[in-house]
Amino acid sequence: MSTSTPLLEGAQPYSSMKGKLQDRLLQGLEGMGYQFMTPVQQKVLTELPTFQSDCLVQAKTGTGKTIGFLLPTLNSLLTSSGLPKGQVAILILSPTRELALQIAKECDSVTAQLQPRLECHTAYGGTSKERDLKKFLDGNPKIVVATPGRLNDYLSDSYVAEKFANIRTLILDEADTMLEAGFLNSINDILRRLPPKSAGWQGMCFSATMPKKIVDVLPKVLKPGYTTLTTIDPNETPTIDAVTQHSLIIPTVADTYTNLYALLLQEYELSPQNFKVIVFGTTANNVALMHSVFSVLFENKAQVFQLQSRLSQNIRTRTTNEYKAAQAGIMFASDVIGRGMDFPNVSLVIQVGLPSNGEQYVHRVGRTARAGNEGRAVIILTQRESYFLKANKQLPITPYPYQLSNVAVNVASEVSTAFANVDPTVKSKAYQAWLGFHKVYTKQLQLNNESLVELANEHAFSMGCPEPPMIDKQIVGKMGLRGTPGLNVGHVERTSHGRRGGGQGGGAPKQRDHSVDKNGMNGGGARRGGGGGRGGRGRGRGGISKR
């Protein structure tokens, strides 16, 4: 972060915290190049009654909340005594695996100068539980950063749960999403398995967004009289001021990919050197589709990445690291990286289709303009979807300033040639996921089943499908679309892997993922209509889409 950025203007140096923060932590910060406190760090370090106080902290995206919760808790741990060997002191919960890993790395950097080192462990799905657990049980973990699903797996074993018997601090990062429907059951299970709140552990809740509805559930984690700190004025826009935000309204879903290509070309030409873009899609399968087609379209211009929940954790971790290090490139992503992730120098965030709610829009936009930098954001919505702008008037979104419709027409044949190279199975899965996702929004989109299927089929034709891809009868039933004209219903064979085979019909009929990262599933943020239970599988309304 440059010291001349507005974020650090008039900031207090960390050297002024000498005596209040342990020298070794200050040295760790120096090693990271952090000379000054960001506003949220300054508030937490100077306005909390004590470093052990329960608190609710709100500050905009990319303003350094991670260090804001790490410093007081680490300092308390270092200055207190009596924690038996092998006992966890600080438990940090994160909604996604990628964010858990990022927090753990930040923790390792701040504690890098400590002798002996403080062990920070991670616990999240998609990795070998046996290996992680062995390391955990053999080691002396003082800090654990976990996603709720895997942590519950750990805590369900009473021997493992014993390691948490002396917990000193529980931190919910992205607290608003952690306390809403998709995660709440999991959090409740965790709280049942930890020492009771009356045992005296500190609760800390951090996020850039704090919808009023979470206030009712905060007492689960925060004790009455907790301190509220915010760096955001109530009349201020919830997004970072340094992001220019635009909307690009397109006639209908069939225009999506030509307009997205036109937009990416336009932005690429404006600034080819700094072209580091994240494109958010609505579902994992939609992201896989965009990744396939734009890998062809940008073959000679930019590196193209993808991150979504259907990829293996190994690939997800590798891609995360590659994109963090990349100077430029286009990342197609689902909400697995919608919150908290810090990819340096992202110049532009594009959202294709509806975000799950206004908060998720804010968090996605927050992947750019971090640490005092500038950025741009564009949301592409169809006419029907543009109700989102009216419903979120507080967001400073203005129409995209360049006329793209002619370019979109001109690139249409290039886009259809690229689609001809895309595996029909990828298209079929994207089609099915599109239906599952939009089924949840039919009321807002003023659609009935028939017009929903009509639009889905327009989408299929825009992908170059000769006919609507086949959907298994059972899935159609689960989506509540039985008997709807226009669907290509059939019986789709399962392969030995449990995946569906059979040409256009391919695609595993997985259920909507209700955010809970459990046993290898990874959600990634809020869903409208939440409603899912623990683990989320099999209770979804739309039946099939997964981020």
Ligand SMILES: Nc1ncnc2c1ncn2[C@@H]1O[C@H](COP(=O)(O)OP(=O)(O)OP(=O)(O)O)[C@@H](O)[C@H]1O
């Ligand atoms: N005091 C500091 N000086 C310089 N850079 C900093 C400082 N504190 C944090 N940063 C950098 O700022 C960036 C954003 O920090 P962080 O990821 O903690 O933001 P955040 O507020 O948690 O964002 P989000 O709401 O998206 O989770 C990171 O790159 C981090 O390294």
